[in-house]
Amino acid sequence: MEDQWLSWAKRISALADTGLHYCRDTFDRERYEELSALSREMMAALGDATPERIATALGPREGHVTPKIDVRAAVIEKGRILLVQERSDGRWTLPGGYAEVGVSAADNTCKEVWEEAGIRVRVKRLYAIRHKARHAYPPDVLDFYKLFFLCERLDDAALDPGHEVLDAAYFAPDALPPLSTPRAIARDIEDAFAFYAQPQRPTIID
Template identity: 80%
Template structure:
């Protein structure tokens, strides 16, 4: 779970950016701009990174600030789960990524699996909806809702890793490779196996 100070700084940043979107008074705008700058300095200090990197991660104002959406696919076959090797850190994760505007959560997940692993799947069910800040992922200046879906393969075609990843493969829960923890943690994979084994379980929702 992320620190309370980081949570406060992120919330302060979101309130400032939302205020900048709606405010009409020039003096209010100046106050919101100062609050925004202070919140970014707080996040930079807490993460021991340059404030410019925080500004780059947050991007330009988007109006009313809301959490980002990340979708992940759990494809389990013969007691093993499909993982892809990320180019950014050389570690492994369930296929997935940012949700795209204009595409449903399920269709986003199907698209990500195809692009990263070359596998055709269908989404069978949501098994977890997590607020990233509440779990054991590394701290992040962005706020995320993470959606985890169980998926089923539509054919037996061989894996064909796309240009976004280095490799793809199946792993047993007891022989997992180093995980790309900003994207997936061991608990996510354990929950995927548990829900695959018992379809009657209620989804985990923060």
């Protein structure tokens, strides 16, 4: 679970930045700007960072501030699951990434698998929707909804890792490599195997 103070700071930040977008009164704008700055100072103190670094991590905040969406694919074959090795930390995760505008969640997921592992897949079902802050991922100043899909291959082509990753390979559930936990945790993979074995299970929704 995310630290409660971080959750509060993120919520204040989102409310302040949304308020800045909609407000028309000069005095209200000053109050929202102060709240926004204070929220960044809070997050900086909690993460031993500078407010400027927090602002950079948050990026431009225009319009109504909403959670980001991360999509992940679970491709299981012969009792093993497909993972890709991240360039940023050398650790492994389920193929996936930010959902892109104009592309459906399922198509985003299939596109990520193609770009990162070089194979064509189709989505079979959604097995989990997680609010990142409620689970054992590292703290993050951004708020995420994480969508996990079971996928199946459409061809028998060999894995061909893309430029975004270092490698791609299949792993047994009892022999997983070090995971890139900002992106996927052990439970995400455990649930993928459970849903693969019992497709009738209800989707996990936070």
